[in-house]
Amino acid sequence: MDVITLIISYVNDLISMFQSGGVIVYILTVIGLYGLFISIDKMLYLRKASMIDLSELMIIVNDSMAHGGSLEALRAIGKYKTPISRIISEALKIGYRGKSEVEDNMEQVFIVEMSKMMKGLSTIQTIIEIAPLIGLIGTVLGMWYTFKDLGMSSDMSLLAGGIYISIITTIFGLAVAIILIPFYSYIKTKIEVQLDNIEIAKKMSNWSRAEMKVWIETDKEEVIEALQDSPGVIQVKEIDDEQANLRVTIKPNMLEKGIKTIIRERSDTSNRIVESKLKQ
Numbered sequence: 001m002d003v004i005t006l007i008i009s010y011v012n013d014l015i016s017m018f019q020s021g022g023v024i025v026y027i028l029t030v031i032g033l034y035g036l037f038i039s040i041d042k043m044l045y046l047r048k049a050s051m052i053d054l055s056e057l058m059i060i061v062n063d064s065m066a067h068g069g070s071l072e073a074l075r076a077i078g079k080y081k082t083p084i085s086r087i088i089s090e091a092l093k094i095g096y097r098g099k100s101e102v103e104d105n106m107e108q109v110f111i112v113e114m115s116k117m118m119k120g121l122s123t124i125q126t127i128i129e130i131a132p133l134i135g136l137i138g139t140v141l142g143m144w145y146t147f148k149d150l151g152m153s154s155d156m157s158l159l160a161g162g163i164y165i166s167i168i169t170t171i172f173g174l175a176v177a178i179i180l181i182p183f184y185s186y187i188k189t190k191i192e193v194q195l196d197n198i199e200i201a202k203k204m205s206n207w208s209r210a211e212m213k214v215w216i217e218t219d220k221e222e223v224i225e226a227l228q229d230s231p232g233v234i235q236v237k238e239i240d241d242e243q244a245n246l247r248v249t250i251k252p253n254m255l256e257k258g259i260k261t262i263i264r265e266r267s268d269t270s271n272r273i274v275e276s277k278l279k280q
Helices: 002-021 023-049 054-078 083-091 099-118 121-150 157-205 220-228 259-266
Strands: 209-216 233-238 246-250 271-279
Touching: 023 099, 023 121, 023 157, 054 083, 054 157, 054 271, 083 099, 083 157, 099 121, 099 157, 121 157, 209 259, 220 233, 220 246, 220 259, 259 271
Parallel strands: none
Antiparallel strands: 209 246, 209 271, 233 246
């Protein structure tokens, strides 16, 4: 029962301080709650973004690549919808696209994801920095009004009461900053971890070799010649397969255009990439 009484007493004191602080305390409460809302929202976003880490994604990619190639890997990681999975998805599209196009797309994804992660962080930092200053302004204004009243009355109790009310704004300003600092530090640390993982994932475009099975309807000789003349294509071989009739071996780091683009520039024949396997 004593504990409950003590808690009620603290709550009543807090309410009394809040009411005595005036407009400055109301302002600090609003910006403090706003900063808290942004912090919680950002933490929920980062929790979703880190629901699966890079090592787990790489295991999924390697297993999927062994069974069904890059298309299977894309399907396997596509359900996670995290910044890292989006970067890796672009890296898996080498062969379908040229190296420069893949790297440009990865950079665009990186910029978008980084802006999402950084959004709101500067606002939290600004609130942490200005809250104590707003509290200090309240204290200075309170003291000014107190001494102004003392000029008209010699009652020293006015000084004690004025100082008490003035200090409340400083307390609230410091409280807002102190509450938000741990949130800010946690969010910043999580963002740095995510950015480090994204930088590692971006290096996945450096595949050493790739083998692709391609089906073309007509103009086989022209297509083979076009592929063989293209930078990054190591070997083109006809195969007897139910779904494909060409096997194309490429060096992704040198591939300037996607396989389908190369074919389309030489011939209007129908074509599709049946399988693509990438190797580090």
